[in-house]
Amino acid sequence: MDIVHEKDGDVVIFRLSGRLDSNAAASAEADLGAAVAGAPSLAIDLSGLDYISSAGLRVMLVLARKVQQASGKLALFGLQPAVRQVFTVSGFDTIISIQPDAAAALAHVR
Amino acid sequence: MLSFVEETTLLLLDDDSGEFVDMPVSGFGTVIAGAALMDLAMHNRVDTDLEKLTVVSKEPTGDAILDDALAQLSQKPEDAEGMRILEAIDRVALKSQDYSAEALKRLVDCGILRQDSGRFLWMFRTRRYPVIDNREEQEVKARLRQILLTDEIPDPRDVVLICLVAACELMELILTPEELAAAEPRIEQLRKMDLIGQAVAKAVREIEFIFRYATSAA
Numbered sequence: 001m002d003i004v005h006e007k008d009g010d011v012v013i014f015r016l017s018g019r020l021d022s023n024a025a026a027s028a029e030a031d032l033g034a035a036v037a038g039a040p041s042l043a044i045d046l047s048g049l050d051y052i053s054s055a056g057l058r059v060m061l062v063l064a065r066k067v068q069q070a071s072g073k074l075a076l077f078g079l080q081p082a083v084r085q086v087f088t089v090s091g092f093d094t095i096i097s098i099q100p101d102a103a104a105a106l107a108h109v110r
Numbered sequence: 111m112l113s114f115v116e117e118t119t120l121l122l123l124d125d126d127s128g129e130f131v132d133m134p135v136s137g138f139g140t141v142i143a144g145a146a147l148m149d150l151a152m153h154n155r156v157d158t159d160l161e162k163l164t165v166v167s168k169e170p171t172g173d174a175i176l177d178d179a180l181a182q183l184s185q186k187p188e189d190a191e192g193m194r195i196l197e198a199i200d201r202v203a204l205k206s207q208d209y210s211a212e213a214l215k216r217l218v219d220c221g222i223l224r225q226d227s228g229r230f231l232w233m234f235r236t237r238r239y240p241v242i243d244n245r246e247e248q249e250v251k252a253r254l255r256q257i258l259l260t261d262e263i264p265d266p267r268d269v270v271l272i273c274l275v276a277a278c279e280l281m282e283l284i285l286t287p288e289e290l291a292a293a294e295p296r297i298e299q300l301r302k303m304d305l306i307g308q309a310v311a312k313a314v315r316e317i318e319f320i321f322r323y324a325t326s327a328a
Contacts, residue, residue, distance in 0.1 A: 021157055021166075022154050022157040022166045022167075023166070025154075051159075052159075053157045053158060053159045054151060054157055054158040054159065054304070054305050054306070055151070055154070055157050057303075058266040061263065061265070061266055061269070062265065062266065064263050065263040065264070065265055068262070068263045085160065086159065086160060089160055089302075089305075090302055090303050090304075090305060090308075091299050091300075091302035091303050092303065094299055095263055095299075095303070
């Protein structure tokens with residue numbers, strides 16, 4: 001899986017693509033977690049993410065917890081239907097804000 | 111830090127009698143099996159999605175219980191393609207009596223329980239839960255109360271423990287009746303968050319339904 005990021009003012013925008021599963025979880029957790037210390041307002045573009053497993057959900061949970069502890073904000077956007085379904089069935093959409101697009105995500109975390 | 115199998119074995123032990131709480135044998139096996147699968151997931155040996163559970167690494171964990179459970183999931187060539195989570199639970203549940211016996215032995219060996227005339231009793235009169243990890247020296251019970259009674263986002267291990275406590279219907283060990291009533295929506299929210307936990311809860315509910323039906327029909 002690939003992770004790239006850019007800054008938009010005080011918000012870090014991550015773009016994830018590929019599969020977030022047990023193979024990718026450790027590196028994704030390290031990459032995303034490192035961003036929390038510097039800029040606890042994160043928006044994550046998942047439009048390129050084809051698949052997320054339980055290991056991937058754990059990455060998101062750990063990240064969301066760190067952001068909360070840092071008094072920051074987190075929003076996801078651009079979820080493909082299959083990925084959106086995983087967030088819905090697991091109830092993660094009640095813990096992590098899911099926004100329809102980048103503008104809404106940025107507005108949420110600012 | 112205790113494994114989920116060891117934590118669950120403790121949960122299922124009645125403090126007063128020193129014996130396992132009364133629940134259908136198949137329900138007991140399901141919860142222990144679920145705990146073993148959750149341990150394997152935390153060790154990155156299995157992964158799950160909405161369709162199936164897949165063994166992603168056969169490398170031994172060094173824990174005899176977990177390595178045996180891993181072997182149960184890797185018996186046939188087609189197992190490499192994954193299996194329904196409920197099938198995985200059923201397979202591992204066949205060994206649950208062995209796992210809980212081994213877990214009890216470990217808990218005695220590490221000084222949490224003592225064996226007395228066939229009963230397993232806590233070493234200390236006041237029930238003390240082991241710490242959840244090295245970062246936070248709080249009792250597990252206190253940590254779970256904090257998660258259940260606030261909007262604090264749990265860590266993955268908290269989620270698994272809440273799933274297991276709820277599946278065992280032992281939430282009253284953590285919350286008062288008043289707190290339990292108020293926290294029901296929160297418990298439902300959190301117990302959905304682990305896909306193995308969801309499958310365990312579904313299986314236990316089905317077993318209890320069958321058990322109640324059979325009992326009332328007898």
